[in-house]
Each structure stands twice: as structure tokens, then as C-alpha cells.
Amino acid sequence: xxxxxxxxxxxxxxxxxxxxxxxxxxxxxxxxxxxxxxxxxxxxxxxxxxxxxxxxxxxxxxxxxxxxxxxxxxxxxxxxxxxxxxxxxxxxxxxxxxxxxxxxxxxxxxxxxxxxxxxxxxxxxxxxxxxxxxxxxxxxxxxxxxxxxxxxxxxxxxxxxxxxxxxxxxxxxxxxxxxxxxxxxxxxxxxxxxxxxxxxxxxxxxxxxxxxxxxxxxxxxxxxxxxxxxxxxxxxxxxxxxxxxxxxxxxxxxxxxxxxxxxxxxxxxxxxxxxxxxxxxxxxxxxxxxxxxxxxxxxxxxxxxxxxxxxxxxxxxxxxxxxxxxxxxxxxxxxxxxxxxxxxxxxxxxxxxxxxxxxxxxxxxxxxxxxxxxxxxxxxxxxxxxxxxxxxxxxxxxxxxxxxxxxxxxxxxxxxxxxxxxxxxxxxxxxxxxxxxxxxxxxxxxxxxxxxxxxxxxxxxxxxxxxxxxxxxxxxxxxxxxxxxxxxxxxxxxxxxxxxxxxxxxxxxxxxxxxxxxxxxxxxxxxxxxxxxxxxxxxxxxxxxxxxxxxxxxxxxxxxxxxxxxxx
Amino acid sequence: xxxxxxxxxxxxxxxxxxxxxxxxxxxxxxxxxxxxxxxxxxxxxxxxxxxxxxxxxxxxxxxxxxxxxxxxxxxxxxxxxxxxxxxxxxxxxxxxxxxxxxxxxxxxxxxxxxxxxxxxxxxxxxxxxxxxxxxxxxxxxxxxxxxxxxxxxxxxxxxxxxxxxxxxxxxxxxxxxxxxxxxxxxxxxxxxxxxxxxx
Numbered sequence: 001x002x003x004x005x006x007x008x009x010x011x012x013x014x015x016x017x018x019x020x021x022x023x024x025x026x027x028x029x030x031x032x033x034x035x036x037x038x039x040x041x042x043x044x045x046x047x048x049x050x051x052x053x054x055x056x057x058x059x060x061x062x063x064x065x066x067x068x069x070x071x072x073x074x075x076x077x078x079x080x081x082x083x084x085x086x087x088x089x090x091x092x093x094x095x096x097x098x099x100x101x102x103x104x105x106x107x108x109x110x111x112x113x114x115x116x117x118x119x120x121x122x123x124x125x126x127x128x129x130x131x132x133x134x135x136x137x138x139x140x141x142x143x144x145x146x147x148x149x150x151x152x153x154x155x156x157x158x159x160x161x162x163x164x165x166x167x168x169x170x171x172x173x174x175x176x177x178x179x180x181x182x183x184x185x186x187x188x189x190x191x192x193x194x195x196x197x198x199x200x201x202x203x204x205x206x207x208x209x210x211x212x213x214x215x216x217x218x219x220x221x222x223x224x225x226x227x228x229x230x231x232x233x234x235x236x237x238x239x240x241x242x243x244x245x246x247x248x249x250x251x252x253x254x255x256x257x258x259x260x261x262x263x264x265x266x267x268x269x270x271x272x273x274x275x276x277x278x279x280x281x282x283x284x285x286x287x288x289x290x291x292x293x294x295x296x297x298x299x300x301x302x303x304x305x306x307x308x309x310x311x312x313x314x315x316x317x318x319x320x321x322x323x324x325x326x327x328x329x330x331x332x333x334x335x336x337x338x339x340x341x342x343x344x345x346x347x348x349x350x351x352x353x354x355x356x357x358x359x360x361x362x363x364x365x366x367x368x369x370x371x372x373x374x375x376x377x378x379x380x381x382x383x384x385x386x387x388x389x390x391x392x393x394x395x396x397x398x399x400x401x402x403x404x405x406x407x408x409x410x411x412x413x414x415x416x417x418x419x420x421x422x423x424x425x426x427x428x429x430x431x432x433x434x435x436x437x438x439x440x441x442x443x444x445x446x447x448x449x450x451x452x453x454x455x456x457x458x459x460x461x462x463x464x465x466x467x468x469x470x471x472x473x474x475x476x477x478x479x480x481x482x483x484x485x486x487x488x489x490x491x492x493x494x495x496x497x498x499x500x501x502x503x504x505x506x507x508x509x510x511x512x513x514x515x516x517x518x519x520x521x522x523x524x525x526x527x528x529x530x531x532x533x534x535x536x537x538x539x540x541x542x543x544x545x546x547x548x549x550x551x552x553x554x555x556x557x558x559x560x561x562x563x564x565x566x567x568x
Numbered sequence: 569x570x571x572x573x574x575x576x577x578x579x580x581x582x583x584x585x586x587x588x589x590x591x592x593x594x595x596x597x598x599x600x601x602x603x604x605x606x607x608x609x610x611x612x613x614x615x616x617x618x619x620x621x622x623x624x625x626x627x628x629x630x631x632x633x634x635x636x637x638x639x640x641x642x643x644x645x646x647x648x649x650x651x652x653x654x655x656x657x658x659x660x661x662x663x664x665x666x667x668x669x670x671x672x673x674x675x676x677x678x679x680x681x682x683x684x685x686x687x688x689x690x691x692x693x694x695x696x697x698x699x700x701x702x703x704x705x706x707x708x709x710x711x712x713x714x715x716x717x718x719x720x721x722x723x724x725x726x727x728x729x730x731x732x733x734x735x736x737x738x739x740x741x742x743x744x745x746x747x748x749x750x751x752x753x754x755x756x757x758x759x760x761x762x763x764x765x766x767x
Contacts, residue, residue: 076589077606078581105592106604110683117600124603428637435640436586437676445582445640489608499736509642535641536612540651544736552608557617561576564603565624 008134011042011067012126013058015049015074017104022047024108026119030073033123039134041065049074055087062091069093069133073101073126079439094138096488096551101129124564131563135556139488142529146232146448147251148479151176153224153418156184157203157461158453158468159256160210165472167215171479174248175210176219176238178414182207184258185454190286192461193323194350202461219246223414227253227421228511230530231448231484252448252475255432256468257418259454262304262407273378276403279320286327291402294335297328298385298400300374301341305408307370312429314408314458318345321406322354325363338364338398340374340387367391376403409458423510424449431457442471445533446510447486450474489534489551493525497546500525504538504547513538513547573627573693575602575686578617580610580644583634583675590679598683599690602630609633611644615655618669622659625702628668628693630685635673645673665696 012034016022027045034043042065046054049072061067070093072084077100085095103122111118148171152163155177163175181187189199210216225239234253238246261280264270270278277285279299285291299321305314318341325337344365346355359365366389368374374387382399389396411430419426424444427433432451435443442450452471453464478484491504491513500523502515512531518524525546539547539554548554579585585606591598607613610633621629631652633645649671656666670689674682731746732738738745753761 076585076592078586078589102589102604105589107592107600109592109595110598111600112595112597114600121600121603128603128605423642425640425642426637428635433638436582501736507647509644533608533641535609535644536607537609537641537644537647540612540614540647543734549608549612552612554614554616557605557607557614558620560605561617561620561624561626564576565574565621565626 008039008069009041009065009067010037010039010069010071010130010133011061011065012037012040012044012071012073012130013049013054013061014043014045014103014122014126015054015072016045016047017074017108018048021074021104021108021122024112024115024118025103025122026115029119030103030122030126034071034073034126034130037127037130040130042067050080050083055083058084058087059091062088062093067093069097069099069136071099071101071126071129071133073103073122073129075104076100076102076106078436096139097133097136099129099133099136101125127563127567128560131559132556135553135559136551139550141485141488144230144232144484144486144530146478146482146484147234147249148172148482149174149248149250150252150254150475150479151224151234151236151248151250152254152256154184154256154258154453154455155179155182155210155218155220156256156258156453156464157186157206158258158455158464159184159254160206161465161468162254162256162452162472162475163216164206164209164213165469166476166479167213169472169476169480171215171476173216174219174236174238174250175216176222176224178221178223180221182210182218182220185261186461188280188283190283191323191327193319194354196323196327224418224421230528231446231478231486234448251479252450253422254468254471254475255418255422255424255444255449255451255455256453256471257412257414257432257455259409259431259458260412262310262410264303264405264407267303268300268374268376268403268405269378269383270405273383273403275378275383275401276376276405279317279324279404279406282324282402282404286324291328294328294332294401296336296338296382296398296400297325297402297404298338298340298383298398299325299404299406300385301339301344301406302370303405303407306342310408310410310429312408312458313345315345316458316460317406317408319351319354319460321404322346322351322358322363324404326354326358326361329358329361329363333362336364336398337362338366338385338400340366340368340385342368342370366396409454412455415455422446422449424451427457429457431455442467442474447484447530448475448478486530487534488529489549490529490532491527491534491536491538491547491549493527494546494548495524497544498525498542499544499546501543503541503543507537507541509535509537570627570694570696570698572599572601573690573696573698574625575628575630575689575693576621576626577602577604577630577632577686578607578610578613579604579674580612580633580640581606581608582640583638583673584610584632584682586676587632587674587678587682590677591683592679594679596679596683598686601690602686609639609641609644610648611639611641611646613648613651615651615658618652618655619658622662622664622668622699623701625699627696627699627702628670628689630670630672630689632672632674632682632685635675638673638675663700667692668696668699 221241225237450471452467639645
């Protein structure tokens with residue numbers, strides 16, 4: 001083959017994105033400039049490269065100009081790379097020979113008032129992308145067989161919903177619950193908002209359905225002890241309270257471990273006075289027909305939440321307080337019920353009317369400021385609550401028989417351990433963190449593991465159930481296909497340079513790279529390409545430069561630096 | 569003083585690159601002198617990438633990843649922090665201000681924080697001189713090279729020996745020992761250094 005036919009042929013497609021890019025960046029001049037970059041044999045502008053028309057033009061150009069690498073200068077790879085990669089594949093180019101220049105989100109949109117500089121930056125970004133594209137290598141994605149069975153951790157409403165959904169689709173399901181009974185948090189609740197139905201009304205049929213489904217194996221008083229493997233092939237050890245260990249093989253895992261409720265020790269005299277309880281304790285009292293002889297009830301919202309330690313809003317506490325206030329009013333009309341709140345978040349179409357109903361029933365809602373929280377003094381005949389109302393600009397005093405603290409949902413004690421066992425991340429609040437807040441809301445970055453319910457953050461029952469269906473349907477995809485392809489952005493080891501020092505093994509969080517003895521005296525460093533997540537930490541740690549990161553290798557990054565700083 | 573300092577930003581794919589996208593989606597404006605290079609994880613930041621950026625004339629390098637405990641690869645950001653801190657010391661040896669290298673945690677939702685970081689970093693770099701490597705590359709005649717070399721704090725380099733102790737090449741061939749190499753550069757004679765095949 002002659003030199004000309006083996007040299008890379010890069011095509012550059014610059015997107016106007018309507019006026020999003022074209023309104024700021026001089027797209028025609030970026031196209032003309034692209035044509036001058038060494039290696040680029042074709043460049044064109046598109047109104048929308050991602051439209052079906054744009055994608056067809058891309059495919060035609062690949063074929064017509066014999067392109068073997070493609071650069072699209074448009075939006076962010078985080079949303080559009082899969083689409084353009086698929087188009088490249090359709091036109092016969094390996095999808096790893098595609099690169100994007102983000103000239104919208106990181107250029108035209110953020111330099112709207114400096115069109116000339118934005119155009120100059122767009123040219124730089126294209127030059128960098130071409131520099132990387134020239135060094136891109138085709139990659140093969142390893143194919144993995146998938147075991148059509150799932151492990152669901154947590155037998156609350158979310159876990160049971162996901163288990164039933166998968167079992168009804170014909171998959172084998174192992175449902176692990178740490179308590180002796182299925183049901184989770186709902187077992188501890190009285191009536192549920194918004195319909196004020198008994199929690200057992202919802203729970204009982206679900207538990208019966210789970211118990212009678214032949215595809216579900218229930219492991220109560222059990223925990224996940226260890227998990228090894230990867231999507232399609234997880235080997236899990238389940239340990240019962242008695243210490244018996246059962247080994248199972250599953251293709252997918254759903255985390256539905258739920259949450260705990262904060263025990264507000266030390267806040268508002270909680271713990272030192274029996275008349276001061278949490279909403280969860282009130283639920284128990286309501287369940288058993290109480291509270292008896294209580295004339296005045298005060299509820300305080302945001303106890304231990306929306307502060308520095310726990311900056312998040314727990315979402316359910318306002319609705320729970322409004323619901324319990326209504327129930328208290330309903331059982332005794334002359335009873336006084338106060339809700340002291342910072343911001344009452346009875347959000348959405350279903351919950352806002354309940355707040356109005358509560359007010360109509362005579363529940364008194366008093367705003368307080370975070371800087372001036374209510375003061376609580378325990379006296380013999382009452383719990384005295386003093387609160388400064390900014391609306392009245394004065395302090396009010398209420399003598400309560402019962403003080404109810406609305407505390408946030410918090411991560412379970414086991415979340416940290418489970419996150420390490422499964423190698424899935426927790427967010428800074430300690431709840432499990434999904435791969436992408438909008439685009440992949442129930443996936444973990446690790447393939448084959450999904451999350452639903454309050455394990456991922458505070459949410460109400462309908463949201464938990466919806467998320468459980470979502471996680472089940474995500475898990476069903478690889479199990480239905482019976483095969484998946486893993487990302488090819490992984491580490492590879494050059495055995496000649498490797499000195500088997502094992503530092504890569506030490507730093508790898510996923511057990512994906514190991515130094516192994518292959519035969520007597522001979523060692524090798526092996527990468528499990530399915531376990532490898534492509535972070536690149538091992539590659540930087542390697543003292544001899546023996547580890548190359550596919551698709552993000554050193555040469556490609558050096559080339560981008562050269563392109564942007566030297567201008568070639 | 570440099571009007572438009574060139575900033576290279578290495579961002580992780582999951583948080584900081586997404587944070588930069590978020591600045592775009594929210595139309596938060598920031599100076600156009602930054603060029604982003606996407607890595608999968610901030611833990612992928614190789615000291616060589618940072619040093620090469622400075623060698624090629626970048627005025628500042630930003631390394632940005634997920635907030636502590638938010639890393640999608642569990643602890644890559646912690647490793648990035650350790651690396652950035654050690655590269656800062658190397659920069660000092662070269663006579664470059666360590667504040668030219670900055671580490672910033674930016675989550676996917678913190679478009680404003682990303683933009684503010686670029687604004688603030690740009691302002692701080694504007695107060696510094698242009699990257700000296702950009703003006704006077706170290707390569708040149710023997711005399712200017714030696715002069716440049718001695719202006720830096722290269723003499724500190726003979727102190728710890730950590731690099732030599734782990735260098736796999738030095739174990740095989742002592743001529744390639746980093747400590748030995750630096751020693752030869754410092755002690756000369758100059759002609760020999762420039763003709764030495766192992767340097």
C-alpha cells in the first residue's frame with residue numbers, strides 16, 4: 001500500500017446548532033480553517049449535524065471522501081457522542097475513531113459577547129480534536145454473557161416492586177432483606193399521604209405477591225457479605241444472621257436498601273423528655289389509636305436538616321407533618337396543632353391541596369427563621385415552645401403536651417460498607433449516587449448495578465415505586481439480550497516495560513488489574529477489561545510507563561497540548 | 569503582566585466537564601482563554617501532562633474533578649490532589665509560581681462555580697508575568713541553557729533520591745540514574761553533557 005492510502009483521512013463537521021453556535025461563532029470560517037489542518041481531507045458546515053439530514057450527510061461524506069476518522073464540532077460528547085458514534089459505525093468506521101469538539105456548551109454559550117474570541121477558541125478546539133483524532137485507534141468492545149438472574153438488596157417497597165417486576169418478566173430474583181420481615185420503613189408508618197390509606201393496605205398485597213412468586217427467593221435476616229465479578233456475572237455471598245453463607249450467581253444487582261430516620265439526640269431537648277418525639281414515633285402512636293389526652297401538639301420542621309451538616313431537603317417531612325397534623329385534628333377537633341416551619345414544601349399537584357385542607361381544619365402554621373430557631377423548655381405540666389414569628393415580628397409561646405420533631409431521612413449505617421462491597425459511589429450526603437442525575441438516574445457507573453428508592457436520596461412512595469420500575473427495566477435489558485458489550489476505554493499493559501511491581505494493583509479501586517503468577521517463577525500483570533472502568537489511575541501510578549489507557553493515551557493528550565499551545 | 573493568560577483545564581468526564589457544560593446550558597459567561605481537555609477521571613492527571621503544558625507555554629493549568637467523596641471512580645480525585653500538590657513543588661524547582669497550577673472541585677451542577685473559577689484564575693494569572701518558558705525556551709546555545717538551568721532551583725534536586733530509588737532503568741544501567749544525571753549536569757564539563765548519549 002502506498003503512503004497516501006494509509007495516511008489518516010479526517011473529516012470535520014461543524015454544526016451551527018441553529019443560532020446556538022452559528023449566532024456567535026463564525027462557522028464558515030471554522031470550516032475553512034479546518035480544511036487547512038494537516039490530516040483533514042474534508043470539512044463541511046451543518047445546520048444541525050444531529051438531525052437525520054445531518055447524519056445522512058455525515059454518512060455520505062464518510063463514504064464519498066473515504067474518511068477514516070470523524071470530528072464533529074458541536075455540542076457536548078456527554079449527550080451526543082453515542083449518536084455520532086453509532087452513525088460512524090453505520091458508515092463502516094469503528095466508533096472509537098470519532099472525536100468531538102465542544103464548541104457550544106464550552107464556547108458559543110459561554111462567550112456570547114465575544115464572537116471573535118469564541119471563533120478563535122472554536123478553531124483551537126477543532127485543532128485539538130483533530131490532533132487527537134489522528135492518533136485514535138479502533139477498539140474492540142469485549143462481549144460478555146449475561147446470567148438472567150438478579151439480586152435485589154432491600155425488601156422495602158422499592159426492592160419488592162423491582163423484584164416483582166423482574167420476576168414477572170421471567171427472571172430469577174434473589175431478594176435480600178436484613179430484617180426478619182419484608183416491608184421496610186412502611187411497616188413503621190401509620191397512614192400514607194396523600195390518600196390517608198393504611199400503609200398495610202399498600203404493603204400487604206405486595207408482600208403476598210412477592211412471597212407467592214415462584215421466581216423470587218427471599219433471604220430475610222441476611223446481608224450481602226461480598227460481591228465479585230461484573231455485569232452479567234456477579235458472584236455474591238449472602239450471609240444470614242446465624243452466619244450461614246450462601247453463594248449465588250447473578251447477572252444484575254439492584255440496590256434498594258432504603259434509608260434511616262435521624263434520631264435528633266440533643267436537639268430541642270429530645271431524649272430528655274418523653275413528651276418530645278419524632279414523626280416516626282408519632283406514626284407508631286397513631287397506629288395504636290393514640291395519642292391519648294393530648295390537647296396541644298407542636299411540630300418543628302427541618303430538625304437537623306437543611307443545615308451545614310445536612311444541607312439537603314428531605315422532601316417528605318413537610319407532607320408527613322401536614323398529614324399527621326390533619327389526622328390529629330380529625331381524631332380530636334378541639335386539639336390545637338401547630339407546625340413551625342422554615343419553608344413549607346407541599347410540592348406538586350397532589351400535595352399542595354392537602355396543605356390548604358390542613359389550614360382549613362385549623363392547623364396553625366408558623367414560619368420561623370433558621371437564625372432564630374424555636375426555644376424549647378421542659379416544664380412539669382407542658383413543653384413550652386417559644387418561637388419568633390417574622391410575620392408578626394414578635395415571639396409567640398405555646399404550651400404543648402406533645403412536641404413532634406420532623407427529622408430528615410439519612411443514609412443507612414450499612415450504606416458505606418455496601419458501597420465498598422459493590423464498588424459503587426456514595427454522594428457527599430452519604431446516599432448512593434447515580435451515574436448521571438438526569439441522563440442515567442437509576443444506573444451506577446458500574447455496569448449491571450442499579451439503584452432505586454430512598455437508598456439514592458429522600459423521596460416519597462410513588463417516586464420510590466416509579467424508580468423501582470425504572471431500575472427493573474434497566475436491569476432487564478442486558479438480561480433479555482443475554483449479552484452486553486463493555487466500554488473499550490480500559491487499561492492495557494505492555495509486558496516488556498512492566499516490572500510486576502504491583503503498584504497498579506494497589507491503587508485500582510475495582511480489582512481490575514492484578515499481578516499474577518502464570519507458571520513457576522513467571523509473573524504477568526493482567527487487566528480484566530470488564531472490571532476496568534477506564535479511570536486511568538493505574539497508568540499514572542505505573543513507574544515504568546507500561547500502562548496505556550485506551551482512547552485517552554498519553555500520546556493523544558500530548559498531541560492535544562501541542563495542538564493548542566504550539567498551534568500545530 | 570499578561571492580558572490573556574492561556575489556561576489549560578484538565579477535567580474529569582463526570583463532574584467537572586459536566587460542570588463546564590452546565591455553565592454553558594445556564595449561559596454563564598467567563599473569559600475565553602481556557603481550553604479544556606477531557607479525561608475520564610481527575611486521577612488520570614499525569615504530572616507529565618501538567619509539566620508539558622507549562623513547557624509549551626501555558627500560563628496556568630487547572631485540574632478539576634469531583635468533590636471529595638463524589639468521585640465516580642471512588643478515590644481518583646484524592647489521587648489527583650496528591651499529584652497536583654507534588655507537581656506544585658516541582659514547579660517551584662523550575663522557578664515557576666506554584667499558583668499557576670490550580671486544583672478545583674466542580675460538580676456537574678456547579679456551572680457557576682466553574683465559570684467563577686476560570687474568572688478568578690484568569691485574574692490571578694494576569695497579575696503574574698507571562699510563563700517564562702513561553703518567552704525564552706530553555707533550548708538554545710550551551711551558554712544560555714546553562715544560565716537558564718542555574719537560575720532555577722535545580723540544585724535542590726540532589727537532596728532526596730526518591731526518584732532514583734524507584735527508577736527501574738537506573739537499576740539496570742546506573743548511567744540513567746536521575747540523581748547521577750543531575751549531578752553530571754551541575755558539575756559539567758558542559759561539552760561533555762551536550763554530547764552525552766544518556767542525557
